[in-house]
Amino acid sequence: MTDRDMATFQVGEQCPACLQMMRPGLQPWHRVCSRCTYEGSTLLVDIDVAGTADVVDEAMREEGLNQLRQSNFEALEADIARRVTAAGGERPRLLDVGCAHGWFLEAGRPDFEVLGIEPDAKVADAAVARGLPVRRGFFPDVLDASEQFDVIVFNDVLEHIPDIGAALRACMRHLQPGGWVIVNAPARTGVLYRFSVLMARLGLPASFERLWQKGLPSPHVHYLDDDSMQAIAGHAAMQVAAVRTLPSLTARGLYARIRADRSVPAAKAMLVASVLSVASPALRILPADIKVWMLQAKG
Ligand SMILES: [Zn+2]
Numbered sequence: 001m002t003d004r005d006m007a008t009f010q011v012g013e014q015c016p017a018c019l020q021m022m023r024p025g026l027q028p029w030h031r032v033c034s035r036c037t038y039e040g041s042t043l044l045v046d047i048d049v050a051g052t053a054d055v056v057d058e059a060m061r062e063e064g065l066n067q068l069r070q071s072n073f074e075a076l077e078a079d080i081a082r083r084v085t086a087a088g089g090e091r092p093r094l095l096d097v098g099c100a101h102g103w104f105l106e107a108g109r110p111d112f113e114v115l116g117i118e119p120d121a122k123v124a125d126a127a128v129a130r131g132l133p134v135r136r137g138f139f140p141d142v143l144d145a146s147e148q149f150d151v152i153v154f155n156d157v158l159e160h161i162p163d164i165g166a167a168l169r170a171c172m173r174h175l176q177p178g179g180w181v182i183v184n185a186p187a188r189t190g191v192l193y194r195f196s197v198l199m200a201r202l203g204l205p206a207s208f209e210r211l212w213q214k215g216l217p218s219p220h221v222h223y224l225d226d227d228s229m230q231a232i233a234g235h236a237a238m239q240v241a242a243v244r245t246l247p248s249l250t251a252r253g254l255y256a257r258i259r260a261d262r263s264v265p266a267a268k269a270m271l272v273a274s275v276l277s278v279a280s281p282a283l284r285i286l287p288a289d290i291k292v293w294m295l296q297a298k299g
Contacts, residue, residue, distance in 0.1 A: 013040075013042075015036060016038065016164050016165050016222070017038040017228035017231035017232050018033060018035050018038070018231060020034050020035040020036070021034050022034065025039065026197065027214075029043050030212070036228060037188065037227055037228060038224070038231075039188055040222050040223070041214075041219065041220060041221050042221075043212060043214055043219035043220070043221060044219070045160055045161075045162060045218050045221065046218070069103060072246045072247065073104050073107040073155075075246065076182070076244075076246065076292060077107040079292075080094075080153070080294075081108075081112070083180065083294070084112075084179075086150050086176070091111070091112060091113050092111070092112050092150035092151060093113045093114075093115070093150050093151075094112035094114050094115070094149065094150065094151045094152075095115050095116075095117070095149040095174070096108070096115070096117070096155065097152060097154050097157055097167075098118060098119070098154065098157035098160075099117060099127065099134055099155075100118060100120075101123060101127050102116055102127035102130065105127075106132070112150075114133060115133050115134075115149075116132060117135050118134050118135075121136055124136040139167070140170040148174055148176050149179060150175075151179060151180045152182070154184065156185065158183050158185055158224075159185045159186060159220045159223070159224065160221060161221070162221050164222055164232055168232065168233060168235075168236035168238060168295075171236070171238075172237060172238065175297065178296065179296070179297070180241075180294055180295065181233075182292060182293075183229065183293040184246065184291075185222075185224055185290070186211065186220070186291075187223075187224065187245075188223040188224060189226075189291075190287055190288055191287050192207075192211065192248065193211055193289065194287070195207070196211050224291075224293070226240065226243060226291075226293075229293045229295075233293075237297060237298050238295040239295065239296060240295055241295065241296040243292065244291070244294070245288030246290040246291075246292060248289035
């Protein structure tokens, strides 16, 4: 351990899965559990509640993510709609935490009464302007104590929330009996993450930093797998009832997705996009980079 690692390592950091101590990982901000497979970070989350920052080019990101996100959201929404039923034959209620521009709310509208929560003021206002039911603020603060849902969805959100256990316990307070929590997040066991770990070990940490979203306003603070998700859910009296995967790459839109971070030069983005495009058929048969863990209350 270097002096720099020591300086940023805070004694008392605890694994949210097995509750043992975390220890320094591959970078000064990276943490690995001393007992289980959970990985975390000390990267600071600084969500733009005032809507003034411009680090990620929203328009470029929108274009890059659009095709993949739409097909993934449609597949996921159909899966959830098959599982979730509401009492009394009513339309089930769906809460989307960190709903961004409301794409998943739009996918869910045919089957659910939807509500979104979004902390980024500019993004939330844009969703409301498009007629979507979105509350500006943080989960669960903007909910009334009595509000209940049949399904609560975290699409690329839970891995950004430092106190993941508190978030799941809050879900339990707002779930109907038999309700679901859907966690759509990058998987520690995915091929891209494993490749980035290998590169970081070889002294090339760029892709590792990128997967953790280091330097972005809302970096990742957790990298989950099946075992750690099950353990974390267990502390909130929930269990993993189903697991599915989603594709993380399509050739179209890759360039825009990479270029959305303005610190990546155009030539480099083009090179990375073409390499990933060539590799993407192979990536489909390798361990999935995106997993969806579907949680339900125990018993
Ligand atoms: Zn652990």
